[in-house]
Amino acid sequence: MTYDYVIVGGGSAGCALANRLSADPSTRVLVLEAGRPDYRWDAFIHMPAALAFPIGNKYYDWKYESEPEPHMHDRRIYHARGKVLGGSSSINGMIFQRGNPLDYERWASEPGLGEWDYAHCLPYFKRMETCLAGADAYRGGEGPLVLERGPAESPLFGAFFEAVQQAGYPLTDDVNGRQQEGFAKFDRNIHRGRRLSAARAYLHPVLGRPNLELRCRAFVERIVFEGTRATGVQVGGNVVPANEVILCGGAINSPQLLQLSGVGNSEELDALGIGVVHDLSGVGENLQDHLEVYVQYSCTEPVSVQPALKKWKRPFIGAQWLFFRSGPGATNHFEAGGFVRSNDDVAYPNLMFHFLPVAIRYDGTSPAGKHGYQVHVGPMYSDARGSVKVTSTDPRVHPALRFNYLSTDQDRREWVEAVRVARKILNQPAFDRFNGGETSPGPSIDTDAEVLDWVARDAETALHPSCTCRMGADELSVVDPSTMRVHGVDGLRVVDASVFPYVPNGNIYAPVMMVAEKAADLILGNTPLEPARLDFYRHPGADAERAASR
Numbered sequence: 001m002t003y004d005y006v007i008v009g010g011g012s013a014g015c016a017l018a019n020r021l022s023a024d025p026s027t028r029v030l031v032l033e034a035g036r037p038d039y040r041w042d043a044f045i046h047m048p049a050a051l052a053f054p055i056g057n058k059y060y061d062w063k064y065e066s067e068p069e070p071h072m073h074d075r076r077i078y079h080a081r082g083k084v085l086g087g088s089s090s091i092n093g094m095i096f097q098r099g100n101p102l103d104y105e106r107w108a109s110e111p112g113l114g115e116w117d118y119a120h121c122l123p124y125f126k127r128m129e130t131c132l133a134g135a136d137a138y139r140g141g142e143g144p145l146v147l148e149r150g151p152a153e154s155p156l157f158g159a160f161f162e163a164v165q166q167a168g169y170p171l172t173d174d175v176n177g178r179q180q181e182g183f184a185k186f187d188r189n190i191h192r193g194r195r196l197s198a199a200r201a202y203l204h205p206v207l208g209r210p211n212l213e214l215r216c217r218a219f220v221e222r223i224v225f226e227g228t229r230a231t232g233v234q235v236g237g238n239v240v241p242a243n244e245v246i247l248c249g250g251a252i253n254s255p256q257l258l259q260l261s262g263v264g265n266s267e268e269l270d271a272l273g274i275g276v277v278h279d280l281s282g283v284g285e286n287l288q289d290h291l292e293v294y295v296q297y298s299c300t301e302p303v304s305v306q307p308a309l310k311k312w313k314r315p316f317i318g319a320q321w322l323f324f325r326s327g328p329g330a331t332n333h334f335e336a337g338g339f340v341r342s343n344d345d346v347a348y349p350n351l352m353f354h355f356l357p358v359a360i361r362y363d364g365t366s367p368a369g370k371h372g373y374q375v376h377v378g379p380m381y382s383d384a385r386g387s388v389k390v391t392s393t394d395p396r397v398h399p400a401l402r403f404n405y406l407s408t409d410q411d412r413r414e415w416v417e418a419v420r421v422a423r424k425i426l427n428q429p430a431f432d433r434f435n436g437g438e439t440s441p442g443p444s445i446d447t448d449a450e451v452l453d454w455v456a457r458d459a460e461t462a463l464h465p466s467c468t469c470r471m472g473a474d475e476l477s478v479v480d481p482s483t484m485r486v487h488g489v490d491g492l493r494v495v496d497a498s499v500f501p502y503v504p505n506g507n508i509y510a511p512v513m514m515v516a517e518k519a520a521d522l523i524l525g526n527t528p529l530e531p532a533r534l535d536f537y538r539h540p541g542a543d544a545e546r547a548a549s550r
């Protein structure tokens, strides 16, 4: 049977598209997901506080590593990516950030992207969400992604919100609403104590549709072409025919699959003996990401959530979560944070903060038994650019990932500023009661050179690789912004984090889902949602042109 749409990757964007494209019963849709199903019993996926467990585990994670990063002491940076139904939304931190409205003005300033400005994207952000904190002109109230706002009730959150104001930064009602700049409680993809992944929100509710088929453990090896028309995909050596192939494998897998199938830089493909279908040298270029560090403090009062993380408590926490969907198992701990500008040259916030009432690394390691608190911080607009390149014709060999973190003056400058702003906030009087001293990086790291050296040794990825098949109309762009079709070939589209022209200034799951929602209308030829031309906060002097010149 020939499917109308074969979606490669049942991840974040893939699940949203599967729902929207199969809404018309006459359309036959197949989703091919390389990973396993997101079983209902799988607490590692569904219990929010278990978020560290899938990382590094082959049953959930593609387990990528960068090439040695030249400006980070040649460290290979570990990159988790979801390899399970729901993709990265089944293993991510559940933090929900749209990015700044000026991010989309910046997108729209690129050739061909006029209809990706904030006014055109906002209706899709609204369509996808049910914001439990309240729907309004900026927030949706009827979408599949139910968003709970972090309770942020610990006295340490109280101290944090006071400290940011003492340091001269504003509070804001909603970082996803009219004003992103400032500090606030954060929205999370958690509903009734469970992770609400894209698979749970978009795919499972419609799996009963007779025109929608899902195959898990179906690893797509290649796109099959007749001339320059994609006519299907290869899975386990067999061809699955399709009128349209839609790549939703994410920012690493989508460019990899294009290159393996002959769409990419012809010289590089020739060198590997891959027959060239179409010379498109932007494929795999323009890789962007966010790097982050943990600035940690010891806490002099027993108010952090450290005790809840002790190993012997896990069975009790698990049981409380299993039977009541409550307790420490029901939170991702990322309940609040904010966005600031670290210097006056930037038009809108270039730093994102997450505050946690515990000192712990993302992989779950923490200073043994002690109470602590921390911020995660990093620059959001690094101008460093990297690449994803296949090194083998074997689809199971991971491509080479080069990020070039810390390779530019702007990036290094903003890193020093990021650590200084974090320290400024955490050393305000509001924290006096709790401040037991900085434990990481610690007072010995002081000069700009020391800060940069520590960042190079300690920083981790914030797990936002993107932009490797960017939309646009110029020679190096890969995807047509008005159809999501890959330039120069037929029957092939890309819809996932790889199509961003620039990474937005926060976590990127919400932007991926917005892209998928908007792409569904573009693919189906539906009349797009009416643009919503609402006023949004601009720091005095900030404008799209300045944003675009970042």
Ligand SMILES: Cc1cc2nc3c(=O)[nH]c(=O)nc-3n(C[C@H](O)[C@H](O)[C@H](O)COP(=O)(O)OP(=O)(O)OC[C@H]3O[C@@H](n4cnc5c(N)ncnc54)[C@H](O)[C@@H]3O)c2cc1C
Pocket: 008, 009, 010, 011, 012, 013, 014, 032, 033, 034, 035, 055, 080, 081, 082, 083, 084, 085, 086, 087, 088, 089, 091, 092, 093, 094, 095, 096, 097, 218, 219, 220, 221, 248, 249, 250, 251, 253, 257, 462, 463, 464, 465, 496, 497, 498, 507, 508, 509, 510, 512
């Ligand atoms: C550990 C972690 C924590 C994160 N935390 C946050 C957070 O808190 N908030 C936030 O906003 N963002 C977060 N992110 C980032 C965010 O979740 C991702 O950027 C986003 O979900 C990517 O969506 P996507 O659709 O592009 O790709 P994915 O959701 O990764 O989906 C790609 C899917 O394609 C499948 N696939 C790939 N190749 C093939 C193939 N050849 N054949 C078949 N299937 C294939 C994969 O298995 C996967 O299911 C995090 C990411 C990770 C990994």
